[in-house]
Amino acid sequence: MTTFNDFGLHADINRALAAKDYTVPTPIQVQAIPPLMKGRDLCGIAQTGTGKTAGFSLPSIHHLLTYPHRPTPRGCRMLVLAPTRELAAQIAQSCRDYGRFTKLSVTTVFGGVPINKQIRDLSGGVDILVATPGRLLDLIDQRALRLDDVEIFVLDEADQMMDMGFIHSLRRIAKLLPSRRQNLFFSATMPKEIAHLAEQFLEDPVTVSVTPAATTVEKISQYATFVEQKEKQALLHAIVASEDIDRALIFTRTKHGADRVVRHLAGAGIKAMAIHGNKSQSQRTHALQAFRSGDIKLLVATDIAARGIDVSGVSHVINFEIPNVPEQYVHRIGRTARAGAEGKAISFIAPDERPYMRDIERVTRSKSEPMPLPENFxxxxRNLPKPVAPPRDTGSQGRDPNRQRQDAHRHRGGGNGKPQGERGPRREGTAGEGAEGQRKRRFRPRNKSVGAHKGAVKRVG
Known part of the structure; x- marks a missing residue:
């Protein structure tokens, strides 16, 4: 097959593809779309940036259009799970683009934003729902969503979803899905232990792999510079000043490290923003929009962004810190050289990070070209500008509304902020007291003669 027209997709889908000037499918799409149109389960493995989203959304939309019916209230016909908010939003937008000439409804739900609007959006039912696991379960617990009418279940970035603590949520979600459904798993990497878990969710699947697992994109030029950890910031300033950067993603291992890099860049008069899990959804959206529009050329991110950013024109990926998982390196540098473009990946390697880099080279079967330090390094x-001061703590302003509610719950005596069903029984009295001691403490009468003006004898209960 050489064009999308050869697949026999619905005419409205072909119109949308023509409007986006998409004519030639990628290898993963060539291999995945035909069996999916036949209703087969599928496990697709392809490196990032090769068109996996279209690989599962085009045949799924074709199915929804071929067998049209209204979704049930609070239900959905197609469910797509993604590990990050950014990736969920990206998938939903792609589904809207491919279904632009249809009447299919597409809704996205994820945490970090008020849940009430999402409840309203789901009340009449939707055709395609793209979600992160946590918010999906919140909506199910509030009886705002039911999954018994799902016809197609898609798990994107399956390795991260199951390898990063989502496995228990996935098992709970799987129990709520109907037994007769089509299952689609897509990922850039699929280690053996994760593939074994995937077998629990797939029935007689077709496996499609267009590249060896954890290989890197051929059009990415990879460089490595050996430098002390404390000198990395100066090296970053030198790289930014000397390289012809259209857009650059700078990766750190920690959230605080990302903020620290941004403050150092600001101290040198270099504009940059950070995106990570401690940022509110509005802050993350604002940073991505500024990066896409070109208002900023530098976006500093943790690995959460390696799976969720699809921005054209990323010319450089800079590994300020080396990931300790080789597969994360693949996802990081895959943010550049997308859609056939060329890209450059530069890694700053401190002495204690050399083992990480050796593991990466062994898994990816590639070796980065050495890049010397600048002559005047x-x-x-010595002249590295001081970072700007961190912003003052303004309380809950700009913070994730879910986190605000959890903090307020703690202040009201809600313990560790766990959902009501997970919280242990409330303890009365002090450590070491039995039931009798608790009763005595709980019903101790107030002594009005000693310290009563300030409630010296505390009431418990």
């Missing part, structure tokens, strides 16, 4: 280190 010692002077750059």
């Amino acid at each position: 010692n002077e750059l280190v």
Whole structure:
């Protein structure tokens, strides 16, 4: 097959593809779309940026149009799970683009934003629902969503979803799905232990792999510079000043590290923003929009962004810190050289990170070209501008509304902020007291003669 027209997709889908000037499918799409149109389960493995989203959304939309009916109230016909908010939003937008000439409804739900609007959006039912697991279960617990009418279940970035603590949520979600459904798993990497877990969710699947697992994109030029950890910031300033950067993603291992890099860049008069899990959804959306529009050329991110950012024109990926999982390196540098473009990946390697880089080279079967330090590097280190001061703590302003509610719950005596069903029984009295001691403490009469003006004898209960 050489064009999308050869697949026999619905005419409205072909119109949408023509409007986006998509004519030639990618290898993963060539291999995945035909069996999916036949209703087969599928496990698709392809490196990031090769068109996996279209690989599962085009045949799924074709199915929804071929067998049309209204979704049930609070239900959905197609459920797509993604590990991050950014990736969920990206998938939903792609589904809207491919279904632009249809009447299919597409809704996205994820945490970090008020849940009430999402409840309203789901009340009449939707055709395609893209969600993160946590918010999906919140909506199910509030009886705002039911999954018994799902016809197609899609798990994107399956390795991360099951390898990063989502497995228990996935098992709970799977129990709520109907037994007769089509299952689609897509991922850039599929280690053996994760593939074994995938077998629990797939029935007689077709396996499609267009590249060896954990290989890197051929059009990415990879470089490595050996530098002390404390000197990395000066090296970053030198790289930003010397490289012809259209857009650059800078990766750190920690959230605080990302903020620290941004403050150092700001101290040198270099504009950048950070995106990570401690940012509110509005802050993350604002940073991505500024990066896409070109208002900022540098976006500093943790690995959460390696799976959720699809921005054209990323010319550089800079590994400020080396990931300790080789597969994460693949996802990081896959943010550049997308859609046939070329890209550059530069890694800053501290002495304690050399084992990480050796593991990466072994898994990816590639070796980065050494990049020497700048000639005047010692002077750059000595003259490194001081970072701007971190912003003052303004309380709950700009914070994730879910986190605000959890904090308020703790202040009201809600313990560790767990959902009501997970919280242990409330304890009365002090450690070491039995039931009798608790009763005595709980019903101790107030002594009005000693310290009563300030409630010196505390009431418990």
